[in-house]
Amino acid sequence: MVGYVVVSGDDWKIERVNLQRYVTVDxxxxxxxxxxxxxxxxxQGVRRAVQSVEEMRMVTVRFKDTSCYTMRWVWGDDSLQKRVVLLAEDGGDVEDLGMCSHELETLLDSLYDGIWVIDRHGITVRVNKAMERIAGIKASDVTGMHVLSAVELGYTETAVTLKAMEAKQPVTMFDVYRSGIRCLNTSTPIYNQAGEVWGVIACIRDMTEIEELQKKLLRYEWEARAYNERVGKDDYFTFEVPSSDLTGVQRELAKAASxxxxxxxxxxxxxxxxxxASRIHELSYRQSKPFVPVNCGAIPPDLLEAELFGYEGGAFTGAKQAGKLGVVDLAEGGTVFLDEVAELPLAMQVKLLHLLDGSGYRRVGGRQQIIPDIRVIAATNHSLDSLLHSGKFRRDLYYRLCGLVVTLPALRGNPQQIKIWVDFFLKRIQRDAGKKRLLSPAVLEALCxxxxxxxxxxxxxxxELMFELSETEVVGLDCLPESISSTGKRQREHRPVRLNDAVESLEKELILASLERTGSTYKTAKELGVSQATVARKAKRYRAHKDYIEHEPLY
Structure with missing residues (x-):
């Protein structure tokens, strides 16, 4: 094709001409x-008499300088009586030219991505139906308009096509159209046979749908990860315990979840x-949505805002071209757990306060204010009173968080709670490892x-360490870490012990260990050199955890 001419009206008034260099001077x-x-x-004299405009849908034109062209016209905008006259060198099949033009129109309008075409003067010559949908415009609004005028009128923010024409190579940039949709625009120059740029075609991809799909994918990954962590595992705060401290914590967590x-x-x-925090999430109505934990002290301060709130493409050096979703985006509908919240810089504390107050946030490099649907749980092991006094933690943020406070008890000085957790961890490790271990009374005493x-x-x-170190079913004092065994030894050395208590403790340890090893009161009696009745009576006294065989098996 050697070019085209845009005409309007019944007299075919010439509005724009775009012809290749080798078209005749005349x-x-x-x-x-x-x-x-x-x-x-x-x-110039048409090769054959033309009786009507419709007859000129496909004609051959021979000019006085003997040059010959095949001409075909199509509607550019029938509502404005605009036609595009296509010219091709003679010698080509006229029907092929007509078919190619028709197929081109059909092809462009059936594309899901938007297409915006300009000529070498920057004039818009073609906009497909997808572009109308994405940009919220009509083809008639911009056809025949310079692309800079489209920018001035607010149809688009950036003339990416002109940048591609100036660079003489494909240019890819994000652009926002009048509809408010953020798109990825890839503009590619089109060259003629002489190597000159005669136009640019822009392919516009709606990024809103892609970003939504990316959000869903990342959320599903978080949900799958959280589900895999929960399946087959006991939660620290789900089992029934006799400790008043822990049952109080369970009640507080249930209250917080409500x-x-x-x-x-x-x-x-x-x-x-x-x-x-995970337990609160699982008890709340948000349990089917993501639970996203973040350790605020593990993220460099310069990256905190981008990690929490995400960033737009090209927001800073090294940023991904497509941008990145933040933790708050990933937790949409669910819960964000901010561990070590006291480690947040003061500037980030202000942004967190705005988020908690319902003002939302902006991504780094973004303009849109986003109001998320999330629940925030924060935690710290620092004394907030001292941080408030030193000015390292904002009082307004503290007052926003302190309405519902749950304090988790320490193990120190609480032997009953220690025994409960020892039993919990031991059972879970036994289940995962597929083998049994029993702590001797002396080991349990040292742990307490x-x-x-x-x-x-x-x-x-x-x-876990003692479980792996023990070569027998009964974990003895030799498996205790040095820090624990030395502490217990020092405490026992400074504590007076009655002889009867020491004898009873040793007797209990020997009987329970033998019962666990043999599984039979008769075998234990034979091993220890006492009667079976004595073993049975003392096992009952020391509250053995299982019923042992009280008779000698026949096999």
């Missing part, structure tokens, strides 16, 4: 002189704040005497 001059394309054809208010979890390190500065985290690690 024809160019004629188009510059005449206002009507029909007059041009009459002056309301949609920010929660502040307080407690020493390792007291199970993450599990408590330890101060546990690391609380549940330290206790869990200790139980």
């Amino acid at each position: 024809f160019r001059k004629l188009l510059e002189r005449e206002e009507s394309f029909l007059n041009c054809l009459c002056e 309301v949609n208010h920010p929660v502040l979890l307080l407690g020493e390190t390792g007291t199970g704040k993450t599990f408590a 005497e330890h101060s546990w500065p690391g609380n549940l985290r330290e206790l869990k690690t200790c139980i």
